[in-house]
Amino acid sequence: MAQAGRTRRTKADGKALVALYREMARIREFEEQVQKSYLEGLVHGTTHLCQGQEAVSVGVAAALEPNDRLTYTYRGHGVCIARGMSMAEALGEIFGRVDGVSRGLGGSMHLTDAGRGLIGSFGIVGAGLPCAVGAGLAAQLDGKGRVSVTFFGDGAANIGAVHESMNLAAIWKLPVIFVLENNLYGEFSRINHTTTVEDLADRAAAYAMPGVVVDGNDVLAVKAVAEEAVARARAGMGPTLIEAKTYRHRGHSRTDPAKYRDEKEVKAWLARDPLVLFARQLVKEKHATKADLDGIVEEARAEAARAAETAAASPWPEPRDFTPETFAAP
Amino acid sequence: MDTVELTYRQALSLAVAEEMRRDPSVLVMGEDIGASGGPLKTTEGLFEEFGPARVRDTPISENAFVGAALGLALCGYRPIVEIMFADFLGVCYDQIVNAIAKHRFMSGGRMDVPLVIRVIGGGGLRFGAQHSQTGETWLLPIPGLKIVAASTPEQAYGMLKSAIRDPDPVVFIEHKALLGTKGQVHVGPDNLLPLKGTNLVAEGDRATVVASLAMVPKALEAAEILAGEGIEIDVFDLRALRPMQTGDIVESVKRTAHLLTVEEISLVGGWGAEVVAQTVAEAFDYLDAPPMRLGLPEHPLPYSPPLEDAAIPDAERIAAAVRDLLA
Numbered sequence: 001m002a003q004a005g006r007t008r009r010t011k012a013d014g015k016a017l018v019a020l021y022r023e024m025a026r027i028r029e030f031e032e033q034v035q036k037s038y039l040e041g042l043v044h045g046t047t048h049l050c051q052g053q054e055a056v057s058v059g060v061a062a063a064l065e066p067n068d069r070l071t072y073t074y075r076g077h078g079v080c081i082a083r084g085m086s087m088a089e090a091l092g093e094i095f096g097r098v099d100g101v102s103r104g105l106g107g108s109m110h111l112t113d114a115g116r117g118l119i120g121s122f123g124i125v126g127a128g129l130p131c132a133v134g135a136g137l138a139a140q141l142d143g144k145g146r147v148s149v150t151f152f153g154d155g156a157a158n159i160g161a162v163h164e165s166m167n168l169a170a171i172w173k174l175p176v177i178f179v180l181e182n183n184l185y186g187e188f189s190r191i192n193h194t195t196t197v198e199d200l201a202d203r204a205a206a207y208a209m210p211g212v213v214v215d216g217n218d219v220l221a222v223k224a225v226a227e228e229a230v231a232r233a234r235a236g237m238g239p240t241l242i243e244a245k246t247y248r249h250r251g252h253s254r255t256d257p258a259k260y261r262d263e264k265e266v267k268a269w270l271a272r273d274p275l276v277l278f279a280r281q282l283v284k285e286k287h288a289t290k291a292d293l294d295g296i297v298e299e300a301r302a303e304a305a306r307a308a309e310t311a312a313a314s315p316w317p318e319p320r321d322f323t324p325e326t327f328a329a330p
Numbered sequence: 331m332d333t334v335e336l337t338y339r340q341a342l343s344l345a346v347a348e349e350m351r352r353d354p355s356v357l358v359m360g361e362d363i364g365a366s367g368g369p370l371k372t373t374e375g376l377f378e379e380f381g382p383a384r385v386r387d388t389p390i391s392e393n394a395f396v397g398a399a400l401g402l403a404l405c406g407y408r409p410i411v412e413i414m415f416a417d418f419l420g421v422c423y424d425q426i427v428n429a430i431a432k433h434r435f436m437s438g439g440r441m442d443v444p445l446v447i448r449v450i451g452g453g454g455l456r457f458g459a460q461h462s463q464t465g466e467t468w469l470l471p472i473p474g475l476k477i478v479a480a481s482t483p484e485q486a487y488g489m490l491k492s493a494i495r496d497p498d499p500v501v502f503i504e505h506k507a508l509l510g511t512k513g514q515v516h517v518g519p520d521n522l523l524p525l526k527g528t529n530l531v532a533e534g535d536r537a538t539v540v541a542s543l544a545m546v547p548k549a550l551e552a553a554e555i556l557a558g559e560g561i562e563i564d565v566f567d568l569r570a571l572r573p574m575q576t577g578d579i580v581e582s583v584k585r586t587a588h589l590l591t592v593e594e595i596s597l598v599g600g601w602g603a604e605v606v607a608q609t610v611a612e613a614f615d616y617l618d619a620p621p622m623r624l625g626l627p628e629h630p631l632p633y634s635p636p637l638e639d640a641a642i643p644d645a646e647r648i649a650a651a652v653r654d655l656l657a
Contacts, residue, residue, distance in 0.1 A: 069405065102438030110436040119404045119441070124428050130397020131429065137398060138405030141357075141383065148401070161424070164394035171389065325439030326474055328497035330573075 014287035020062060020219050021282060021293060024054040024275055025300040027078040030087055033304035034077070034094060034108075038254055042095050042312055047108040048075040052217075052249035055274035056181050057082040059222025060149060060242075063230045064117075067144075069135040071120040071128035072151040074109035075181075075248075079151055083116045087307030097314035104317040105325060125186075126156035129165035129178070136174035136239070147175040147233040155186025157200050166241065170207035175233035177226065178241040181216060183248045188260050201243035209239050216244030217274040220281075247272075332517050339509040341483035342372050342448075345490035346410060348519065350380050353408060356494055357384040359395050360412030360448075369414055370450055370509060392422035396447065400430050403445040408494060416451025416465035416503065423468065430499045431474030445500075446493045452505035452544055453594060453642050459630035462638075464543060466571055467600050469501055476525050477572040479503040481546035483513040485569050488523030496525060503571075505543040526570045528578050534562025537588035537652050540579055540605050542568045545592040551645035556652055563652060571601050576608040583609050587618035588655045592643050597625040622655050624648060 031049045038047060050057070057078035064070075072079045080090055085101060093100030094108045101113055109123040119135060122128035132150030139146035156162050157180065169176040180200055184191050197203070204211025210232070214225045222244055229240035247269035251258035258266075275297075282288045323330045336344065350356045358376060360368075364387040367374040377385040388395040392413060399409040413419055419426065426447065433443050453462035469475055476498055480486040486504065493500035531546065532553040541549040546567045553563050564582045568574070583589050589609055591602030602623040610621065624643045632638055 069401075071401070100438075102436060102440070105438045106436040112437050112441070114404065114437075114441055119401070120429075120433065122429065124424055127397070127424055127429055130394045130425060131401040131404070133394060134398030134401020134403075134409070135405050136401070138402050138407055141407070142405075161393040161397065164389075164391035165397070167389060168391055168394040168398065322435070326435050327476075328434065328442045328444075 017282060018288050018292070018296070020058055021275070021278055021288070022296050022300070023058045023082055024219060024278065025297045026303065027054040027057060027081045028275055029297065029300035029304045030081055030090070031077060033091070033308050037091070037095070037308050042308070043108070043254070044096055045107065046253045046255065047094065048253050049250045050075050050078040050248065052269065052273065053181055053183060053246045054078055055219035055222055055278070056179065056216045056244045056246055059219045060179055060226045062223045063226035064147070064149065067117065068146055069117045069119050069132070069139070069148045070150070071122065071132040071135070071148070073121065073128060073153065074123045075153070076111060076121045076151065080111045080113070080118055083118055085111065085113055085116060085118065087304055088310040091307050091311035092314050095311045095314070096316070097311055098317045099311070099314035105322070126152060126159035126161045128152060129162050132176055133165045133169050133174060136169055136176035137172065139175050140172070145234045147177060147230055149177045149179060151179045151181060153186065154180065154182040154184065154191050154195070154200060157203065158194060166204070166207045166209070166239070169239040170209050173236065173238035176239040177229045177233060178239060180241060180243045181246055182243055183246050185248070185252065185261070187252045188256065190260070199243060201241055204241035209241060211241045211243065213243045213245065216246030217272050217277060219274060219278055333514050334517055335512055336483045336487070336515045337509065338480070338483045338486050338511050338513070339370070339372050341487035341515050342490055342504065343374050343376065344517065345487045346373065346494070347376060347379060349491055349494040350376070350384065352519065355406060356408045356410065357386065357402070358410045358412070359386045359388050359399065361388055361390055361414050363387060363412050368412070370506065372450065372504065372509065373412065392418055393425055396422040397425040397429060399445045400425065400433060400443060403443045404441055408444045410446040410448060410494060412448040414450065415461050416449045417460050417463045419449060419465045419468055426469065426475070427472045431472045434498070435474060442497045443499050444497045447499065447501045448504065449501060450504045450506055452507050453631050453638060454507045454544065456633060456635055456638060458633040462631045464503060464505070464594050466503055467595050470571060470599070470601060470604070474499070475572060476500045477503065478525050478570050479542045479568070481505070481508065481543050481567050481569060483511065484515050485523060487515045487517065488521055489525060489569065492522040492525050495522070500525060503543065507544045511547070526573050527575050529567040529569055530564060530578065531567050532563060532565035534564055535585055536561050537563045537590060537655055538566065538579060538582040538586045539563055539590045539592060539648065539652065540566045540568050540602070541592040542571070542601070543594060545594050545643060548643065548645050549592055549648055552648035552652065555645060555649045561652065561656070568601065568605065574601065574604060574608070576605055579605060580609050580612040583613045584616045587616055589617070589621040590624065590648070590651055590655055591621070592624045592648055594642060595626055596628060597623050600625060619655055622651055624651050
């Protein structure tokens with residue numbers, strides 16, 4: 001993985017790398033916009049932001065094909081943006097408006113779009129893994145080389161559904177990639193208070209599947225391990241657990257100032273901001289200038305701001321009979 | 331359409347086999363449902379005919395395989411998952427009530443969730459408190475689920491076929507004590523029974539009794555006892571609990587002026603309370619007595635045979651309740 005940054009790259013490669021940066025910047029600016037919109041009273045209930053974890057969503061998404069399937073969590077905005085959900089559809093949903101991707105029936109924790117493989121966003125910790133295993137079984141039965149990916153956090157590592165799912169995927173050799181985003185905190189509790197192992201990837205050994213630790217703030221490293229896991233899965237070699245070590249810049253949810261975190265720890269991780277790290281690399285390797293990258297961030301910020309305007313202009317949904325949304329055949 | 335005599339158990343296996351032949355997207359998953367034919371032999375013959383890819387033995391992991399059914403359903407399959415004992419619904423409750431029941435709605439109605447959760451429940455076989463429950467009360471308040479309860483081989487066959495073809499999640503409750511019962515079944519590729527409504531299984535004008543699952547044959551027995559005393563009653567089999575349609579029950583009560591519900595579960599929050607509420611709302615002025623409910627006592631089901639027998643309503647107690655109602 002470390003070598004990936006040192007390999008000689010062509011101009012086309014450079015473009016692809018800058019595209020990865022753009023996706024990360026779009027997620028960052030999207031989440032910043034959600035925060036801003038929250039302060040303006042446009043976001044309701046709660047919301048779970050993923051600033052700091054962009055490299056995981058983008059690195060994994062870069063290893064996938066359009067017809068692969070994904071399940072993820074309430075901290076799932078980044079995955080949705082990385083898979084092409086428009087910011088306006090996503091913000092419309094987060095604002096609870098009729099033009100939201102689910103017409104306001106789902107909300108921030110439940111952004112989905114099956115056409116983009118975004119089949120399930122789960123608000124219950126660990127609950128998205130069984131669904132991804134089912135999608136993996138469907139892929140295996142279809143025999144078309146699809147894979148399924150499930151994103152979950154370190155907080156999910158100790159819940160039963162996670163272990164049951166890994167075991168089921170392992171015994172059936174399903175094409176499932178388990179992406180554990182270890183941001184060190186399960187809600188407000190630091191991982192060393194809830195877990196005895198240093199690397200959660202070690203848990204993969206219990207299911208005789210590969211468990212890989214990767215720097216979750218290095219988008220190319222994430223992409224490389226994801227590509228390897230996807231290749232194994234497509235080749236019928238079964239599931240992989242990827243543990244991406246990362247950090248959320250914000251608290252657990254919008255009401256959490258994250259005072260329980262050590263200042264030095266926060267500072268150290270902010271210095272390893274995945275966008276800053278990748279920008280430094282792109283400039284150093286002459287794929288882009290700092291001005292280019294600043295321009296990309298500006299564009300992303302403007303895109304998010306426009307999307308927020310569009311979303312805020314969308315009407316509220318009217319209360320009505322929602323039987324057709326509840327049942328396909330009432 | 332042919333009519334054949336089948337056991338309840340055979341009717342279930344036949345329904346699944348026919349639907350699997352008809353639709354290659356149908357598959358079955360559960361604990362020991364494959365090579366062994368099922369711990370209660372309710373999937374017999376399926377593994378031999380359809381093989382291990384479509385008849386899948388799972389580890390003891392209800393969370394994983396019930397949740398996996400959701401993923402399969404979202405990706406073009408029609409999975410049937412079997413919960414060996416209804417009591418184990420508790421193990422995968424989150425997947426059913428938070429994921430499966432809500433998925434379509436939370437997607438804004440864009441995703442269908444065609445799956446069947448087969449659940450074998452019920453007491454009377456000395457299985458003790460953790461292996462004898464019917465489980466419907468746990469699921470009854472959840473919008474997004476369809477819940478049916480088969481009391482005869484005919485219903486087992488026709489409703490299971492409908493459940494497999496249905497585009498929504500269906501919880502299909504079977505009863506252990508009924509597995510060996512025999513009955514005439516109208517078999518045929520498209521002999522489907524709707525997943526809503528009631529069956530009127532005995533007729534009379536003195537009282538209306540509503541029962542489900544294993545309480546249905548007991549209510550019928552009670553109807554015979556009462557008929558011997560000159561008391562004729564309507565008996566309804568509430569074979570669909572959600573959506574619950576009480577229109578025929580209401581019309582019956584308008585004639586009989588008396589309502590009794592009989593369920594094999596504690597009364598608080600049970601379907602009997604809902605039947606009473608809906609009937610009173612529609613037929614209050616027609617009632618000659620407050621409706622009555624029979625069910626399990628307010629303690630877990632005991633193991634010891636005389637205690638279990640005393641806890642579960644039987645024909646004599648149902649008949650006695652009707653007499654009280656009319657007194």
